Amino acid sequence: MFPRPIEKSSPAWAATYQALVPMALVLWLLPLIAVAVFSIKPDVDFTSGNYWGWPSAFKGFENYGKVFFASDMPRYLMNSVLITVPTVIGAVALSCMTGFALGVYKFRGNLLLFFMFVAGNFVPFQILMVPVRDLTLDMGLYNTKLGLVLFHVAFQTGFCTLFMRNFIRALPFELIEAARVEGVAEWRIFWFIVLPLMKPAIAALSVLIFTFIWNDYFWAVVLTQGAESQPVTAGITSFNAQYRAAYHMMSAGSIVAALPPVAMFFLMQRHFIAGLTLGAVK
Amino acid sequence: MADTSMPHSDGAPGWIRRNRQALAPALFLLPGVLFFLFYVIFPILQSFNLSFYRWDGLGDPVYVGVDNYVELLDDRAFEVSLWNNFKWLLMYLLAIPAGLAIALFLNQNVFGIRLYKSLFFFPFVISQVVVGLVFSWFYDPTFGLLNQILGFFGLGTLNVLGDPNLVTYGIIVAGLWPQTAYCMILYLTGLNAVDPEQVEAARLDGAKGLKMLWYVIIPQLRPATFIAFVVTIIGALRSFDLISIMTNGGPFGSSRVLSFYMFEKALSEYGFRMGYGAAIAVVLFLIMLCFIAYFLWSMYQEEKGGR
Numbered sequence: 001m002f003p004r005p006i007e008k009s010s011p012a013w014a015a016t017y018q019a020l021v022p023m024a025l026v027l028w029l030l031p032l033i034a035v036a037v038f039s040i041k042p043d044v045d046f047t048s049g050n051y052w053g054w055p056s057a058f059k060g061f062e063n064y065g066k067v068f069f070a071s072d073m074p075r076y077l078m079n080s081v082l083i084t085v086p087t088v089i090g091a092v093a094l095s096c097m098t099g100f101a102l103g104v105y106k107f108r109g110n111l112l113l114f115f116m117f118v119a120g121n122f123v124p125f126q127i128l129m130v131p132v133r134d135l136t137l138d139m140g141l142y143n144t145k146l147g148l149v150l151f152h153v154a155f156q157t158g159f160c161t162l163f164m165r166n167f168i169r170a171l172p173f174e175l176i177e178a179a180r181v182e183g184v185a186e187w188r189i190f191w192f193i194v195l196p197l198m199k200p201a202i203a204a205l206s207v208l209i210f211t212f213i214w215n216d217y218f219w220a221v222v223l224t225q226g227a228e229s230q231p232v233t234a235g236i237t238s239f240n241a242q243y244r245a246a247y248h249m250m251s252a253g254s255i256v257a258a259l260p261p262v263a264m265f266f267l268m269q270r271h272f273i274a275g276l277t278l279g280a281v282k
Numbered sequence: 283m284a285d286t287s288m289p290h291s292d293g294a295p296g297w298i299r300r301n302r303q304a305l306a307p308a309l310f311l312l313p314g315v316l317f318f319l320f321y322v323i324f325p326i327l328q329s330f331n332l333s334f335y336r337w338d339g340l341g342d343p344v345y346v347g348v349d350n351y352v353e354l355l356d357d358r359a360f361e362v363s364l365w366n367n368f369k370w371l372l373m374y375l376l377a378i379p380a381g382l383a384i385a386l387f388l389n390q391n392v393f394g395i396r397l398y399k400s401l402f403f404f405p406f407v408i409s410q411v412v413v414g415l416v417f418s419w420f421y422d423p424t425f426g427l428l429n430q431i432l433g434f435f436g437l438g439t440l441n442v443l444g445d446p447n448l449v450t451y452g453i454i455v456a457g458l459w460p461q462t463a464y465c466m467i468l469y470l471t472g473l474n475a476v477d478p479e480q481v482e483a484a485r486l487d488g489a490k491g492l493k494m495l496w497y498v499i500i501p502q503l504r505p506a507t508f509i510a511f512v513v514t515i516i517g518a519l520r521s522f523d524l525i526s527i528m529t530n531g532g533p534f535g536s537s538r539v540l541s542f543y544m545f546e547k548a549l550s551e552y553g554f555r556m557g558y559g560a561a562i563a564v565v566l567f568l569i570m571l572c573f574i575a576y577f578l579w580s581m582y583q584e585e586k587g588g589r
Contacts, residue, residue: 002473002481002499004490006390017390021398024387028402031416031459034427038419051425098314105307111585113315115578120322122512122574124519126544126563130332130556131325134339154321157314186306215409217523222549233411237527240415247419254415258408265407269400276464277471277509 039063039251046247063252071242072227073253076235080260083145083152083231084213088206090153091160095205096198098157099164100190104176114165121158125218128155133222143224148231151223152213160205163275167201168194204275207268211261232257326567333561339554350561359535360562363543366450367519367569370539373454374461374518378510381465382503386495388466389473399470406463414527417456418443443529446536453524453537461517465510472506473499508580515573519566540566 006014026033034052040060041050050056067073102114132151133142141147171194179189220234227235236257243249265272298305333350337343354360388399405413420427423441432440442452476499484498500507522541525531531538531546538546540562548559 002476002494003386003389006392014392018392021388021392021395025398025401029404030427031420032404032408034419035412035416049425052427052430094314094317097310101307101310105303107304107307110307111582113311115581116323117318118581119574119578120318120326122516122570122577123322123326124541124563124566124570125522126541127329127560127567128322128325129545129563130548130560131328132321135321135325151321154317157318158322161314186302190310211407215411217409217411217526218545221526222545233409236411236415250415254412258412261407261409262404265403266400273467273471277468277506 035251035254038247039255041248043246043248046245051247059248063248064256066249067252067256071239071253072235073232073239073256075227076230076232076239077256077260079145079229079235080214080231080233083148084210086149087152087156087213088209090149091156091209092202092205094153094157095160095164096195096202097190098161099168100194102161103165103168103171104173104194114161117158117161121155121162129222136223143226143229145224145229148219148223148229151219152216156209156212160209163205164198164201167198171197200271200274203268203271207264207272208275210264211272214261329560329563329567332557333564335557337554337556339556343557346557350558353558354561354565359538359543360540362536363538363540363562364565366537366539367566369450370454370457370518370521371515373451374457374514375511377458377461377465377514378507380458380462381467381510382469384462384466385469385473389470399467403463403467405460406467408460410457410460410523411527413456413460414524417452417459417524418528421452444533446533449529449533449537453521453528456528457517457521457524461514464513464517468506468510468513469503472503476502512577516570519570519573540569 006017037055040058040063041055042057042059042062045051045053045056098117102110136142136147136151139147141150175193176189179193184193214231215233216231217233220231224230224234227238230238236253239253240250243253332343334345334347335343336346336349384402388395388402419425421440421442423429423439423444428442429439432438440448442448480498480502481494484494489498520541521539522545525537525539525542526545529537531542535543544559544562544566547555547562
C-alpha cells in the first residue's frame with residue numbers, strides 16, 4: 001500500500017492525520033456548505049448584510065416549502081424524472097444488444113463499428129446542435145420530453161456500447177461456445193446466459209447515465225423551452241430569475257435540483273464508481 | 283463453432299439456421315446503429331455541409347463556399363474563444379495531478395475513510411449549473427467568500443468574474459473542482475490495484491517518498507492516468523454550462539470558448555446564423571478529432587494485444 005499506512009507511523013502523526021482529513025474536507029466543500037447555510041437563512045439576513053454570520057433564524061422549512069409549493073420546481077423535477085428514466089432504460093437496452101454483438105461475434109467491420117460508437121461519444125455536442133435541433137423541429141418534437149429522450153438515448157448509446165462491449169469481452173467465452181455446441185439459439189444465449197451475467201454492468205451504467213442526463217444542461221436549453229418540458233437544470237435558471245437576489249431561495253432551489261443524483265450516488269456508490277472507471281481500472 | 287450439423291433443436295427454417303452466425307450480430311446491432319447514425323453520425327456530416335451555407339434557420343440556405351471560414355479568420359471574438367479553449371485545455375489538465383494528490387492523501391485505512399472519500403467526490407455528482415451558481419457567489423465582489431478571505435488578510439477586493447483578464451481563469455477553477463474529484467476517484471481505484479509486493483520490494487531496496495511514487499506507483503497507475511486524461515480533455519473542450527451560468531460569455535465576450543460562441547452565433551437573439559455557427563463547430567470538432575484519433579489509436583494498440 002502506498003503511501004505507507006498511517007497506523008505504522010508515529011501515533012502523533014496518526015492523530016494529526018485523523019484531524020487533518022475532516023479539516024481538508026470542510027475546506028474542499030466550503031462553497032457547498034455555504035449554499036446549504038444560505039438555504040436555511042431568512043431573507044432579512046441578506047438585506048442586512050449578514051451573509052456569513054450565524055443565521056438569525058431557522059427558516060429552512062419556509063424556504064424549502066416555498067420551493068416545493070410556490071414555484072414551478074416540482075414540475076421541473078417531474079420533467080427531469082420523465083426525461084431521465086426513459087433515457088436510462090432506452091440507452092441501456094440498446095447497448096446491451098450492441099455490446100453483445102460487438103463483444104461476442106467476429107465479423108468484418110466489428111472493430112470499425114465499435115470505434116464509430118466510441119468516436120461519436122467523444123464528439124463535441126456543438127457539431128450536432130444545429131442538425132439535431134432541426135431534426136427535432138421537423139419531427140414536431142421540439143419542446144417535448146420525447147424529443148430530448150430520443151436524442152439522449154442515441155447519444156448515450158455510444159458510451160454505453162463502449163462500456164458493455166468491454167464488459168462482455170471480459171466474460172468467460174467458453175460459456176457461450178458451450179451453449180452453441182448444444183445448439184442453443186443466439187437470442188437465447190443473449191437472454192438466458194449473457195444478460196444475467198451483465199447485471200453489474202447494467203447497474204453501473206444505469207446510475208451513471210442517470211447522473212449524466214439529470215445534469216445535462218446544454219441539450220435542455222437547445223431542445224426545450226418553458227416549464228412544460230424543461231428539466232430542472234434549465235428550470236433552475238428561470239427559478240433564479242424569478243427569485244433574483246433572493247439568495248436563500250436560490251440556494252434551496254439549487255439543493256433540491258442537485259439532490260437526486262447525489263442520493264443515487266450514495267445509494268449505489270459501488271456501481272457508480274465501477275461505471276466511472278469504465279470498468280477498466282479493476 | 284458452426285452448428286449446421288447439429289440436430290434441429292429449435293424450429294428455425296434452414297436458411298436462418300445456416301446463416302445464424304452472420305445474422306444474429308446484424309439484428310442485435312440494427313436498432314443501436316440506426317439510432318446512432320440518425321442522431322450522431324449524420325448530423326456531424328450535415329454540420330460540415332451546413333458550414334458552407336448561409337442560413338437563418340427559416341428560409342432557404344444559400345451556398346457561400348468557404349466564406350464562413352474566411353470570415354472566421356478576421357473575427358476577433360473567434361480568436362478570443364479559440365485562445366480561451368487552449369487555456370481551458372492546459373489548465374484543466376491540472377485536475378490530474380491534483381486528483382492524484384488528494385487520492386494519495388486519502389488512501390489510508392482509518393475510521394470513516396470511506397465516507398470521507400465519497401464526500402470528497404461530491405462535487406462531481408452535482409450538476410455544473412449548481413457548481414456555476416455556487417462559484418459565482420464565491421467570487422461575488424460584495425459578499426463573496428473569496429473577497430471575505432482576501433479582506434481578512436488585508437488584501438483588496440477582486441472582481442474575478444468582472445475582469446476580462448481573470449474571468450476565464452476564474453471559471454476554469456470552478457470547473458477544476460468537479461474534475462479533480464473525478465480524477466481522484468480514478469486514482470483511488472487505481473491505487474487499490476497497485477501490487478503490494480512490488481511496493482514492499484521497492485521499500486526493501488530503500489525507495490520511498492517521491493522516488494517511490496515516480497518509479498513504482500505512477501507506472502502502475504497508467505490505466506487510471508489514461509482515463510483521467512481522456513475525460514479531462516473531453517471535459518475541457520465541452521465546457522459550456524459553467525460559462526453560460528457564470529458569465530454568459532462576458533464581460534465583453536472575454537470568457538467565451540468555441541462551444542459557447544458557436545451556440546451564441548447559431549441561436550442568438552439577434553438572428554440565427556446557423557452556417558457560421560456550424561463553421562465554428564467544425565473547427566472545434568477538428569481540434570477534438572486530434573485527441574479522438576489518439577484515443578482510438580491507443581485503444582487499437584490494446585485490442586491487438588487482446589483476444
